[in-house]
Amino acid sequence: MSRMSRTLLLLAALLSSPLAATAGDDVEQGLATLWEVLWHQSGTPTRVVRWENEIRVRFSGLGVAAHREHSLGALRAVTQEAGVKLVDVTDHAPQTANLSVEFTSDSALDDNQPCATSLDFRTETRIDSATVQMRGRDAWRCAYHEAMHVMGVRGHPAGKTVLSYFPWKVDALMxxxxxxxxxxxxxxxxxxxxxxxxxxxxxxxxxxxxPDKALASQARDRFFATTVEQMQAYANGTGDVPVIVKRSGKSTEEGIRYGRTEMSYFLGVAYQEGVTVRADPNQAIRWYELAASAGNRRAQARLGSFR
Structure with a gap:
């Protein structure tokens, strides 16, 4: 057997080995986590919202001196990764804050939600301001989780992320x-x-x-195809409710109905613009019509572009 033949056989063995399969599985699990951050805990798929200007944070409440540095460190970590400027205006009263972080008493919030972030936006595109509340005794484990929410990442996916309800890590970004x-x-x-x-x-x-971008790209394409298929069934009302919806524990029948309608519209956008799937005007019209029939005005407006 020639050296070239032996090399080709070795490569084939490596690609079909459990190690290669594991690497592909890890990528697909990562993609599943990234997909789930696009879902709100109410059980509805969401749009991307983010800051378009600097963040000016003010800390207040009980035990600011004890919790400020750690929480500020979490905010610095997420803003540096995102490339967004962060300014602490806590000690500069005249300056207006667009992010408020309040440390509350240990009895102020529910045990099943000891910290919470509220994002304010006029349209579901740009964050205008945000408010975070954290119980003092939970500030350490909440800081990085809520800092991610502050940046507009609203989901609670499973996987190796500080956003998980059962995080692998709480004191640093993963x-x-x-x-x-x-x-x-x-x-x-x-x-x-x-x-x-x-x-x-x-x-x-x-x-x-x-490290193996070709293998990762194959896993990405498989994930796209599987996800679109699942979401088509979900939007049609024939598929099961996505796992992220079940796991949130806060979804409602109304939220799921709304989610199906939104997903129909989102599928229409995907097929019209050729994102995640190949562009297909007929499929776009089909999904827009389904969403429009349920009262989705954006779908109704999009249908006008096909006439």
Missing amino acids: PLDKVMLRAWYSPAMRGGMTPFEALPVLADELVATQ
Whole structure:
């Protein structure tokens, strides 16, 4: 057997080995986590919202001296990864803050939600301001989780991220968190993007971190195909509710109905613009019509472009 033949056989063995399969599985699990951050805990898919200006934070409440530095460190970590300027105006009263972080008493919030972030935006594109509340005794484990939410990443996915309800780490960002932030604030992303528009940007950032980019790209393409198929069934009302919806524990029947309608519209956008799937005007019209029949005004407006 020639040296070239032996080399080709070795490569084939490596590609079909459990190690290669595991690497592909890891990428698909990462992609599943990135997809799930595009879902709100109420069980509805969301659009991308993000800061378009600097963040000016003011800390207040009980035990500011004890919790400020750690919470500020979390905010610095996420803003540095995203490339957003952060200014602490706590000690500068005349300056207006657009981010308020309040440390509350240990009895002020529910035990099942000891910290919470509220994002304010006039349209679902740009964050105008935000408010964070954290119980004093939970500030240490909440800081990085809520800092991610502050940046507009609203989901609670499973996987290796500080956003998980059962996080692997609470005192620093994990690699997937950094991938999310870099993609979320990359030039390729923009406020108001639908999940199918945002997913390729997130996926490309993840693929770029992988040692075997060809294998990662194959995993990405498989994930896209599977996800679109699942979401088509979901939007049609024939598929099962996505796992992220079940796991949130806060979804409602009304939220799921709304989610199906939104997903129909998002699928229409995907097929019209050729994002995550190949462009197909007929499919776009089909999904817009389904969403429009349920009262989705954006779908009704989009249908006008085909006439």
